[in-house]
Amino acid sequence: MNHPALIALAALALTGCSQSPDQKAEGPPAPARPAPTPAPSAVEKVALLASLPAPWNEADLENGRRAFARCRSCHTITEGGPNMTGPNLYGIFGRQAGTHPGFNYSTAMKEADFVWDGARLDDWLENPRTFLQGNKMSFAGIPDPTDRRDVVAFLKVETGYAPSGA
Helix, strand or coil: CCHHHHHHHHHHHHHHHHHCCCCCCCCCCCHHHHHHHHCCCHHHHHHHHHCCCCCHHHCHHHHHHHHHHHHHHCCCCCCCCCCCCCCCCCCCCCCCCCCCCCCCHHHHHHHHCECHHHHHHHHHHHHHHHHHCCCCCCCCCCCHHHHHHHHHHHHHHHCCCCCCCC
């Protein structure tokens, strides 16, 4: 067996597979993933809250944050955040019900014919089971109207909501 010939053949094969540092890979570059929208500052949150229509412009954001804590076990609210037991809620306002990408909605929610707004979310949060029969959400609801108002306002401020005309 001729070992020098095998070594030369292996070297030649490896040389054919390599690129010199100044050669560029062919094909389009991988698309850059857009950077998430930065979270609003405290000043921006106050301004956004003030720009909301009544009754949400009178909400207590800190109470909304505390009341939303019971929702965090199933929902995320950051842009690009994961779906969990419930869908990610970033961008919920103005979105057709049952359409967040990658979430496995119930048939009832997929067939729901409404767009989320503050009033719909307030009604939903009062008692999700009776709001839309056949949905998968097992949450009993938020009976206190002030807590619901504050949660809706908190979500408007934290989930990329832009008032009309903005």
